[in-house]
Amino acid sequence: MQDAERIAAQAVERHRREPSQLLQILVETQDGIGYLPAAALTRIADLLELPRARVEGVAGFYSFLYTEPVGRYRILFSDNIIDRMLGTRGLMESLCRRLEVSPGQVSPGGEVSVDVTSCTGMGDQGPAVLVNGLAVTRLDEARVERIASLVRAGTPLAEWPAEYFRVDDNIRRRGSLLGDDFVPGAALQAAMVRGRTGWLEEVRLSGLRGRGGAGFTTAVKWMACRDAPGADKVVVCNADEGEPGTFKDRVLLASQAERVFEGMTLAAWATGARQGLLYLRGEYRYLLKHLRAVLALRRAAGLLGPRILGEAGFDFDIDIHLGAGAYVCGEETALLESLEGKRGTPRIRPPFPVTHGYLGRPTVVNNVETLAKTTLIALQGGAAFAATGTPQSTGTKLLSISGDCAYPGVYEYPFGVTIAHVLEDCGAHDPQVVQVGGASGVTIAGHEFHRRIAFEDVPTAGAFMVFDGRRDPFEMARNFVHFFAHESCGFCTPCRVGTALLKGYMDKLASGKGAKMDLADIEWLDRLLKNASHCGLGSSAPNPVIDTLIKFRPAYERRLVSLDFKPAFDLDAALETARRMTGRDDPGAHLDWREEV
Amino acid sequence: MGGKFLFDGRPVPFEEGQTILQAARAAGHYIPHLCWHPDFPPHGSCKLCVVKVGGRHVSSCALPARDGMEVESNTPEINGERRALLQMLFVEGNHFCPSCEKSGNCQLQALAYELDMSSARFAHFYPDRPVDASHPDVLLDFNRCIFCELCVRASRDVDHKGVFALTGRGIRKHLVVNAESGRLADTDFAVSDRAADICPVGVILRKRVGFAVPIGERKYDEASISSVAMEKGE
Incomplete structure (x- = not known):
């Protein structure tokens, strides 16, 4: 642990004991140790003359900072819906199986941990992972197999095939x-x-x-x-x-x-x-x-x-x-x-x-x-x-196009271009939904493809995700709701609790236990998030749910088991502790909720 | 430059720099709040003080009053949203009023009565939040924390100790104390600190004085939170 304190102290000195550099200091300390042990945080706080609790507060805020040990190889799968459509889930299961580790756990010897992370910005060349913070693109079964053996052999990242780390511009x-x-x-x-x-x-x-x-x-x-x-x-x-x-x-x-x-x-x-x-x-x-x-x-x-x-x-x-x-x-x-x-x-x-x-x-x-x-x-x-664009939206806009299309990548258009035009250019056959502006953006259904990319019509920071007829708009919205719940900073009540509640409702629906009253609660939460949140994250978090509920309501309704109330409390799940204690898992130790109906 | 704004249709004067909440209070109008405290700058996290100005929702504790504003506060719509915010605070923690030492002195409980919150509505999260009884004079029961950061602010800005801070993010956010062990006993916290009596709910509790005043005879048992706030300035 003295080593950890020394590494921490060196990082602090590199940044001339400047408290405003705390995040950079934590990142560099973790680079040296692999995670942020308690003693390292104490040392950093002492040298910066900050309360230790403040340092702990910062270390606990960022997803890529770890106050508990993680694997020497830390593999994070990009969990955006687009990566999922490209097969991330199966690849992650395969990697976990090969490495004999469960998602979110560190392998017994501390070699590796596998988990998911928010979109890594590689939607045009996914499925993508981050390995110790570095992007690996175009994952497939063969690459997963090779990565598993590289990890098992303890091969340093510098000796992994350079091709794995290739990131294309795809302009x-x-x-x-x-x-x-x-x-x-x-x-x-x-x-x-x-x-x-x-x-x-x-x-x-x-x-x-x-x-x-x-x-x-x-x-x-x-x-x-x-x-x-x-x-x-x-x-x-x-x-x-x-x-x-x-x-x-x-x-x-x-x-x-x-x-x-x-x-x-x-x-x-x-x-x-x-x-x-x-x-x-x-x-x-x-x-x-x-x-x-x-x-x-x-x-x-x-x-x-x-x-x-x-x-x-x-x-x-x-x-x-x-x-x-x-x-x-x-x-x-x-x-x-x-x-x-x-x-x-x-x-x-x-x-x-x-x-x-x-x-x-x-x-x-x-x-x-x-x-x-x-x-x-x-x-x-x-x-x-x-002179280009529209009077209210001058110039051009870069779009990041991904999803169900032949040519994902970056496209530059004058503002005012129609969504239909973009869809044709990127080779989208049978587009059903386009999510413009990312998770916080606008869900565009087929009858709106004539609309234009512009601040006065469909504004966007650049994301343009295409979903064809095979895709389920509900699952898209649910993925985004999970994203917002994970990313909420937790400062204000509506966003901290509201995004977590919304996630619970969407999961309840997904597991086939939803009732009509849940839809009413979802709509009520949507409104509260929109109205009362402290910043744009909370107020835009319900956007995909609001839009898909209006434009693709059947995707929700076919998941309802009942037209009135179903409790969110799962009686069978509540028996889990008792089952573990008694070592039972036979049918008699379970309550089948379906039989209760 | 001060001026006047309309608060639920009634004119309220304000001085330059006053927020909507401050000016409304000075004029005798109560706006519900939890993270706001008269001795501290606005924080804006609980959102209980939400009001509507010109059709937009704003935090009245943080927004400076402006001449001619039309503020809606005590309306069924806004109170409905406040009730939902309270329900959120109740389900994310473990609030068991009947056995809580703070019952009757708790602002969360008192506001729930004030705003006719009759059920939790949402599914409970039942988070696992162990208590810290290490300190000789004070018990920390994190189960009731509403993240108003009043203890964080009081310890940092008044006591100049920095005993409390928040870590984690989103629904996993939680209060920590300034010690590598994570125990309050290993900090320089003292029962005489400002932070020791600032908690609006039942996280920071003095030992050996529990239930000295019986439940039923406490501050908010005797009078509603709005009248306590307006008559005693609390």
Whole structure:
């Protein structure tokens, strides 16, 4: 255990005993030990002069931090509905059988643990797993068999076939962003010629709206930050792409990192910020090396650091922070809390980040795609940018397309494209449902395929999941409800308890024990979550249930056993303890609920 | 710059910086709350103080009052939602009022009476939350925790000790104390701390004074929580 304390102390010193680096310190400590033993948390708290309970609070918040030992190989299956449709469940059972371990358990010798995790952002090349935090794609039975033997042989990850870790961009349709060659520095030069005010005016003319989902006007955000009192402004890039079914930011970070960082620098030019932070979701940690290399290149080229492109007073640099498995951190105030080394709990607003953001400083938080798009505005001008798309939704939108289609991947379309058009392009035969915008988005049924991707019609952060006639919309909704219950931060009552209750109701229906009264309760919970939740996670958690209940009600009704009340309390399950104690499992030790009807 | 807003149709004056809840209280109107406390900044987690402003639901403890606002609070719709929030708090923990030392002094119980909550409605979670009786003067019964964080805030901001914190996430969120052993006895917590008498429910209980006042003669046995709040300022 002294070793653990030493590793923890080294991580703290690397971050100069800075409490705001707590999450990074915990991640690095765990990298060294495999998990976070109690003594390591105590040591970290002592060195940072924080209450130990606060450190424990942060360690317990993030899915990828473990306060109990996990396997030396930690294999997590992406549990999004799309991965499931690609066969994850069977593959996971097969792997567990081969390794003689149960899901969620550590093997007796501590070699391996297998479990599920929220969508890892590989919907176009799944089924996917994370092995010790690194993405492995295109799983099939052969790959599972090989992985099992690599694990049994104790082969270090570095010696696993490199092919397993290959992540493709799968860019299927290029528009103005993905189609252009980008010369690093060119957009910055163009914006600097216009001056800070002139540049912001171009952004205003472009009508650019946030691509992360909320669609807030970028220029308004930047202006508010510029005008906020305080000289120490911050630009944050939100690369916590956690919405199930979304992966376009992963592709931008992999293939267009120069553009993303240049966009952050353009935001700094507009607002006067000197510090930049990119919050990278833990699932994309394999991109860290590449992103740091791009940052180094940009520093060497004078595009980051003091006196950018020789301009006196234009100093800006970027740091990367790693997340650790928490969807809620995509919410901008939760992201700021996480950047400050805290639990990712959304803040009370107002005040807004543009005036009180990172460490209380005026902060702009923009999505990866939004920032990349600003390079186009710098190069072409705001008016040219606004010439594509619709009047309320200017420019193009990247879609992450996955599910039942021939060509999953990333597609760039001008805003206003119809869903039918997209379905045809991606080779979707017999589409029944499209889930646009991820788990928190909109469920689109066949009769709505004429609708358009745009803030004023069907808004989306980028996810576009296709389900054909074989699929069950109820199971899709149930998968998303499980996701939200797992990802709720637990701060407010309606979301903490409501998502857990909703999960219980959906499972009750799925097990064939539902009654009509359960549907009424589900609708009541949906309303409460929508109305009373503290942040967007809770208020959008019931969306897939609300939509599928309206558009695919028979999928629910055929699961009902009775038109009135069936208790959620399972009498037979309650006898389990007695059965274990008496060592009985014969029919006489069971109550068959069906016989009671 | 202060002003006036309409609270359930009645004009309520406010001063600049006052929240809806503060201004309403000052004018004699009670809004239910659990995580809000007059001595602490708004927290906004319990959502019992939810009101409707211009058709939108907001937390009245956190939202600054604005001139001309129309606030709906004591309506069947909002009280129905508050009742459901109470039911959620009851089913996620283990609340067994008849044997609880806090009965009659408990704000959760008192609000359930106030808002006519006659059943739990939802299925109980029956979580496993062992008690911590290690401290010589205080018992921690986590079964009743509603995550208002008043003890966390009082210990951090008033006592400057940081004895309490929350860990876990979602429905697995739970209260922990500032010791590697996880035992309150191994912290510097003292019965004289502000955090020792801030719990609105029955988590933090003093030892050796249990049932000194019989159930039936306690604060909320004598008067409803709204009148206690408005008349005694509690």
